[in-house]
Amino acid sequence: MSTTRGHRRLTTASLLLLLCLFVLHASGTLAVLLLHRLDEQIQDTRLRATMPRTLDERIVIVDIDEKSLAEVGRWPWPRDRVADLVDRLFGHDIRLLGMDTVFAEPDPLPGADQRLAQAIRGRPVVLGYYFTSDREGRITGQLPAPVLDLSDGSSSVPLTRWNGYGANLPGLMQAGASAGFFNAVTDDDGVVRSLPLLASHGDQVYESLALALFRHLLDRPALELVASGADGSSPGVQGIRLIQGDRQIVVPTDGRGALLVPFRGTGGPQGGSFTYLPAADVLADRVPPQTLRGRIVLLGTTAPGLQDLRATPVSQVYPGVEVHANLLSGLLDGRLPYRPDYAAGYELLMLLVIGLALALWLPRLGATKAVALCLVLMLGVVAVTQFLYLEHGLVMPMAALLALIMLALALYMGLGFLGESRARRELARRFGTYVPPEIVEEMLRDPDRYDMSATTREMTVLFCDMKGFTQMAETMLPADLQRLLNEVFSRLTAVVQRHRGTIDKYMGDCLMAFWGAPVPAEDHATRAVDAALDIVAEVRAINQAHRDRGLPEIGVGVGLSTGPMCVGDMGSDLRRSYTVIGDSVNLGARLEGLSRVYGVDIVASDRTREQAPGHVWQEIDRVRVKGRSQALAVHLPLGPAGVPDEAMQRELSQWRAFRQAWLARDWLSCDALLAGLMTGNVKKVLYRYWAERVGLMKSSPPGPDWDGTTDHTHK
Template identity: 50%
Template sequence: MFALLHAMDILPIGVLQRLDNIIYDARLRASMPRTLDDRVVIVDIDEKSLAEVGRWPWGRNRLADLVDELFDRQKIAILGFDVVFAEPDDSSGLKRLRQLAQSELKEQPAFGEKLQQLQSTLDYDASFARALKDRPVVLGYYFTTDPRGRTSGVLPKPVMGPEALHGRPIKFTHWTGYGSNIQQLADAAPIAGFFNPMVDKDGVVRAVPLVAEYQDKYYESLALAMFRMMIGSPVVEPGFAQESLAGRNYQGLDHIRLRLGERVRRIPVAEGVTTLVPFRGPGGVEGGSYRYVSASDVLSKRLPADSLKGKIVLVGTTAPGLLDLRVTPVGEAYAGVETHANLISGLMDDRIPIKPDWSLGYDLVILVVAGLTLAILLPLLSATRAVVLSLAIGTAILALNYWLYFSYMWALPLAAALAMAGAAFALNMSYGYFVESRSKRELANLFGTYVPPELVDEMVKDPESYSMKAANKELTVMFCDMRGFTKMSEKMEPTQLQELLNEVFNRLTDIIRGQNRGTIDKYMGDCVMAFWGAPVETPNHATLAVKSAVEMSRAVQEINAENRSKGIPEIGVGVGLNTGTMCVGDMGSDIRRAYTVIGDAVNLGSRLEGLSKVYGVDIVVSETTRKLAPEFAWLELDRVRVKGKEQAVGIFYPLGPADSLDRATADELKTWNAFLKAYRAQDWDQCDLQLLNLQRMNAQKYLYELYSERVTSMRLLPFDPSWDGATTFETK
């Protein structure tokens, strides 16, 4: 069960997550081709380049020379920058010279003329922009999760807008800020891609977002931008999984489609529209996966002409001081630029490892099949045969997983299944598997006869926080009375009545305890008393109580439908709910005790249950409960002053979830609220008009007949300015 909860991400277990990462890393290293891909070249801003050219950042004039050399003399195919140019380059001193020409040297025309002649050579950003313009260049930039949403530079055009998703709630990797290139360079090279990796909880980079979201627009990664440019700049489209496989609520993409005319290329993606990096080898200059060329060799033209002809070139760095080294499954100081090179290679070869959207289903099937096999057979086998069975199942799970990875590049989970098989064997051999922990036994002895077992299981996690001592807490109490049992007892045999009563109580108890975390206080004849919020703290106790009442009313209707064909009379239900401060604890005598609630708020809940008959509804809820359950739409029944209370309280009836209220009911509720306003203002003519409208909408509603009679009686009385609109009940 723990393995299943971990697989479904309901109860993630950190050890299993780390083990899955270790297994994935081992599979990846075992499947790497470890061969040179000569299609991609990395121009490396390495220590040698920094020593020869100078510290980074270099002047943009040097970068312009680099671009010109790569395209004009080396004749490369595509150039991508794994760096960002977020600020203007003032290293030439042009900015200061312009200031001098407008201030101290303003009266020196010769200085101004000379500056005008030198301006084109001193404007390094303009030189770099001219080198980039009209060439197949992809600039790099980065996104951030800055809480202030700070930005710099200019973003490229997004590859998709929200309309492409057709309203589907796709979970993209989301960012709140960015650092991009200055306007001048962005205009010269309008195609750009972000170079953010995805860093797992253990600090390792295994995946990158292929497309990410910023302010409801969608932008491509550096590798995808370069790949699209290489194949003709196809349109990017979302690829949705088949609903039969992923379900209607699957909030992810199955793949990204690159459409160019009639040709479509599909790139599989995982959660967050990410893709795993298909690492080719250990990385670095000596790694043997890609050719590294020092940027200083390119700038000094030490490379023979056409050495890089037709190559895809990435400009990046391996210098430790420039902080672009990552921890990856294949190395602890892996150059970030090579991560993009790997992804470009994988896209060209259509060799991308993927965690499919159905991996959860695969994991659950393996866990259920292997788990049931072990659970059924292990207790029946001797120790030797149990060892053989456990090893056989573990080997089969491992072999299937590795075969799917090496054959189809499906990175499927494995740790939970292996851990489950090992734990099942170990626990089967251990007597401790059958022994309850001491804290659970003590709590079970203390609370087991009062509260649901599922709540006891929660209490076990922190046993010191619970006791039977009385305490004042805000809780929600319910009184539920069965209507019609008295008459039925006169017509039915005692055993038949007992059977029916037990059936009803079983259904209602399951709703209160099993589905909505309530505590059954007691059964009193044909009445059920329950409460929410103790002994386990339940912040949404009012919502759960209202939900229980609605479901109980529906369950009684279903029981009536089932019994109608048997000739059994129908039963009704009256439910009262109130929220307030109550005293809860273990109360009673030495002979008989109970974990129960008492107090004025409890008494009010009982009174409200009795009022359900008066207003012709099956549920009456106090105003305090209504305020704590805003998820429901409410019909105000009245303001009442019950026996034993001087203060009038509002009472309400739940119409259902507020977000699913139909138009007709909403219109009827609006008219009813207008009637109540007129009623409390003693405007009887307006009351008659609104009641007439209400009876046209719902002629069968008893509530409207009740108020019609009240209005008729109230007309006979003079206007009372002290009347608060409340109805007083003198009896219980």
């Protein structure tokens, strides 16, 4: 690609302008939502690719599933039944129980709430509750003790804030060891990617269910916020510090105190990440003791009717209880991917480095080296971000960096082609939808030779119509019919283009193509015949695939006509197309219709036969079609001429004898010859048609002026 000094200046200035736009995005001045969404999709893909997909044996989910609801009854269950479930779980010597449920309303059965309080009192049970946000700030039940107090003026910390809640009854709250909220905060696209570890209500800070379980396992260490910034003065959150004597554990978070959920697998009882046990099996003592001994148990539900299913990056239907199980598993393992508070600075710095490098080097490189440079930069960005993710759990932005490189390359290539000939671009634009790409490339070598002005020349046209389409349209769903047509037309179009044909149009279930324009071809008839034979072979392959898939089979009828035609850009001011018109074109459409009459796949005009001598032909009939007063012979191509096929030669010899007997009005000889032809022959429909014609002639002999021509007055 040539690069003049002026072109280099223009390219450099354009690349610097592009860089400025991305810098505005990274700084938050002109945020591009699409790039943010793309970053989320990249992280979702990376998460799915790196999930361990292994079983965490430490955590067991006791599932209030459809089976349990069918056996025990609809939810909520009586509190004494829940108490029985708690007793049986601790009877299996479990280590800890977390409840992804809330008991905010009193049980109508007297003493049931006290029974449940008695079951959880003195046992390691972490209750669940939820926060709400509405205008009225409704509250129900009693919150647990907060983990932090922000009334000292630190309330500017940007934690997730709520003004209402639905918590457990006071008696249950006081009986439980602790409690944590189980809210799932969705992103703008409705997907749950992260969970807040802390949230605030008023000036008080409360912990999530997963964090409450994790702290309980660590004997309830003290908790403090790690503020963003080197001196801790920034209002943002960088992490949570758990302090237990001389031991400290720092859980890194994003600026809102939330963590990306480290999903282990696809979720659900069949997901393989956690053991699922139906709650009904626990109540009925159908669970082996070793299954639960020493395990952390989460009580939750996968029943769709209880509405605790979430859309996540790994599944559109994911149990909410398993989201918390994944976060707890990540806390236990220290496997916690997060987006640090300095991610925006990293993105800005990388954009500047990459953008300036592109602006400096791209204008000085040829096309091949420019593509190579951009590929190296993209691979470098992917490698660095992947290393930071796998080795350090850092989720760094990548979309803007990749988009900058790709757009810079596209801008460079676009500006580089501004000096190309307008005629070349116009030629490719006009003919690209009609002819194969290799013909367009051939035309572009000398574009001045080609235009879309109407001219008359000798050409060959092909009409290909699907047989049985009307019946299929009556029995198939519109979407299924559309897929079938698209599949068939795509494959037949590929056949036409393989033989260097020009696609004219698609008309319902009919394909129209021609040979000889825009690039002249002396062998246009031969190419058209070869394409017709390959279309028939392609349909056989399609039907074989349809039989295997239980889809309806199709048939085709092909008409071929050779002769003078007018070709060019035709139509109205509103809609134009590159097409052919003329008597020879009309004849091709009529011949396609005759394929149904004679029961053959292809019907070609006599002129097509004359100009394709490299094929074996069988004359079908001599006809006079609607719109033409002159009779013509029509033929069926049997394949390319080559090594003589003895069976085919015998058939053609018998057929020629039949045609002679037909013209001689020797009906008895016609019957005898047709009987031989119909024995084991695939063209039985053709020969049966002629047998019927002979029968008519015997019953009603033709007049003295009969010359053997068949009149077809219909279209």
